[in-house]
Amino acid sequence: MATINPDNHGLRLILRYTVLTLIAVIFVFPLVFMVMSSLKPDQQLLADTSSLRAFLPVGDISLNNYVAAFDRAPVGLFVMNSVIVTGVTVVLSLLVCSLAAFSFVFLNWRGRGVILSVILATLIVPFETIAIPLLLIASKLPWIGAEGVTIGWLNSYRVQIVPFIADGLTIFLFVQYFKDLPGELIEAARVEGASWPQIYRRIVMPLAGPVIATAAILKFLVMYNQYLWPLMVVQQESYRPVMVGLQYFFQLNRAWGEIMAYLSLITVPVLAFYLFLQRAFIASIASTGVKG
Amino acid sequence: MADVKLRGLRKSFGAVDVIKGVDIDIADGEFVVFVGPSGCGKSTLLRMIAGLEDITGGTLEIDGVVVNDKQPKDRGIAMVFQSYAIFPHMTVRENVAFGLTINGLAKAEKDAKVAEAARILQMEHLLDRRPSQLSGGQRQRVAIGRAIVRDPKVFLFDEPLSNLDAALRMDMRMEIGKLHQSLDATMVYVTHDQVEAMTLADKIVVLRDGLVMQIGAPMELYHNPANLFVAGFLGAPSMNFITVDVQAIEGDLARVSHPALEPIAVAHKGRDIRAGGKAVLGVRPQYLAPVEGPAGMLHGTVALTERLGSETVVDVTLRDGSKIIAAIGEDRVYPTGAGIGLRFDPAQAHLFAVD
Structure with missing residues (x-):
């Protein structure tokens, strides 16, 4: 008979945690290196890279790089631009894509299978392929704003937001999740008198916590890391996002410490968003993980 | 309402x-x-x-x-x-x-x-x-x-x-x-x-x-x-069905026989049953009662006995090899392989046309 040997059990536990710690360290070290380096002058930073000192707050530690980074580029503005573009896109994307998926899964209309296939097929088209046509379209689109009707969307938030609201991956995630919801819940709601919008708002979305969190994290990362598209469509500093702002630090006099300081600063919103959603994610599992 | x-x-x-x-x-x-x-x-x-x-x-x-x-x-x-x-x-x-x-x-x-x-x-x-x-x-x-x-x-x-x-x-x-x-x-x-x-x-x-x-x-x-x-x-255990020969139609009754069954007269209820043809005789297991000796209407041997306490379900193999089930309303032991005679009231039996 196999019985648990307490000694053996402890040894296994130690081994398991050693491996897990090692993996965690591998993932965390680049971040530690980034933050530590942001506190050091360039000379020391480069000298430390050959030793473990690179990961430790030792030597000439100061916040000078941060001050210099703010001098060199409007870091606050860039972060705000990225947060606005990313935040608005994520919210609209969750709304639009979940509604589309709801229609594909629950509503009965002719041609939905074909249209869903076409949407899924867009997953294999790289953005670079459509970047130029999209630029042409965006440059000719009309807009009604404070100055009346204008032509061209370049240099704006909307040109960074609108093309990315609907996307195949997010729709796919929602479609898969909605398909797995028990059909009888939807039928029960229909029998109870709920309209389709009520079913969407009161039944389906409250149960979609996990997929909302997943889709939001993926969308956030894509949007926050946007580089090529804003580089093409935004020439004015006032709408520039963080990744394009990184260019400011790769000019003639390259300062690694400032780059590290800038990177550390722009990582903060990502971590905050991730930690926030992770809690929501766990909470949503705790409340919906039970099915009759 | x-x-x-x-x-x-x-x-x-x-x-x-x-x-x-x-x-x-x-x-x-x-x-x-x-x-x-x-x-x-x-x-x-x-x-x-x-x-x-x-x-x-x-x-x-x-x-x-x-x-x-x-x-x-x-x-x-x-x-x-x-x-x-x-x-x-x-x-x-x-x-x-x-x-x-x-x-x-x-x-x-x-x-x-x-x-x-x-x-x-x-x-x-x-x-x-x-x-x-x-x-x-x-x-x-x-x-x-x-x-x-x-x-x-x-x-x-x-x-x-x-x-x-x-x-x-x-x-x-x-x-x-x-x-x-x-x-x-x-x-x-x-x-x-x-x-x-x-x-x-x-x-x-x-x-x-x-x-x-x-x-x-x-x-x-x-x-x-x-x-x-x-x-x-409907009914548990299910009704027993025995394919029988129809010997004669006598008014509302059909006289039927089977190698393991004494000829009996059962109401045909106007169903498509003709003399000289086949029909299906249905008897619920609960309506089969064991009888001692050779007096039974159905004759076979005990194949299996399931004692449930309140009733005993007996699987019986008839003389011609077909199987029927009898649900007997008391706890009794029937040795496997022993001969058994069963009796039922023809008024409680049903006769159906062959599908």
Whole structure:
């Protein structure tokens, strides 16, 4: 008979945690290196890279790089631009894509299978392929704003937001999740008198916590890391996002410490968003993980 | 409260006909059970009444109004599902009140109705819990509570007890029976469990392959099955069928014989049975009684004995090799391989035409 040997059990536990710690360290070290380096002058930073000192707050530690980074580029503005573009896109994307998926899964209309296939097929088209046509379209689109009707969307938030609201991956995630919801819940709601919008708002979305969190994290990362598209469509500093702002630090006099300081600063919103959603994610599992 | 009329109701999924023309009248306040083997179309029929499946042909009337093209919410029905289908993100109170909330009922009125339903179903103490904190039987109560608060014209139950264990199933079965008595509502109930059908129904509809086999009161179906299918489907253990030779027709009776059976006269009820042909003799296992010595009408040997305490189920191999079952109402031991004689009252036997 196999019985648990307490000694053996402890040894296994130690081994398991050693491996897990090692993996965690591998993932965390680049971040530690980034933050530590942001506190050091360039000379020391480069000298430390050959030793473990690179990961430790030792030597000439100061916040000078941060001050210099703010001098060199409007870091606050860039972060705000990225947060606005990313935040608005994520919210609209969750709304639009979940509604589309709801229609594909629950509503009965002719041609939905074909249209869903076409949407899924867009997953294999790289953005670079459509970047130029999209630029042409965006440059000719009309807009009604404070100055009346204008032509061209370049240099704006909307040109960074609108093309990315609907996307195949997010729709796919929602479609898969909605398909797995028990059909009888939807039928029960229909029998109870709920309209389709009520079913969407009161039944389906409250149960979609996990997929909302997943889709939001993926969308956030894509949007926050946007580089090529804003580089093409935004020439004015006032709408520039963080990744394009990184260019400011790769000019003639390259300062690694400032780059590290800038990177550390722009990582903060990502971590905050991730930690926030992770809690929501766990909470949503705790409340919906039970099915009759 | 309302009556329900199904007239020539048909349903096809593509080229497959699932419901092939069904006529059923359900009176106001009646408890009707649809019963049949898997795939007979009973759940589909219920879902057509609910409005969850489109109707391919025929008409469906609820309370005198044709509702073929009406949405589920406009049919005045409430439905209890097999999986209960209670919303996991809402408390019991919110679940029960869901339909009322959707219809914009005032809070005071809503609270009163929920409290009343909770009282009827004895679940006042559960109202603030979440579905995950409930047992199967409690979830079933919530699903029923959600149905009764809306005061529907017709209650629909889709195999509501099949996810419960045997003891709980019996309790809930009795509760549903009581509920029907106290609400005096029209109820349509789908099950594959004939005990539920026999005990709950005012009227049973036996379905097979999308067709109605027989409609009638439980005991009418039990004592006067219209065909072989109904005879074999209702009753446990199933009715014994013996293929017999028809010797002669004498008025209302047919004289039949079989190698293991003394010739007897059984009512043919005008069925297509002819002298010189074959027929199927049906005898319920409960109506077979053992007799000592060679006096029996059926002769065979004991193949297996199952002692259940209150009764003994004996598998008998007849002389010609065919098998029948006798359910004997006492605890007795029959040695395997021993000869056994069985007797029955021909008035309690049925004669069917060969399919």
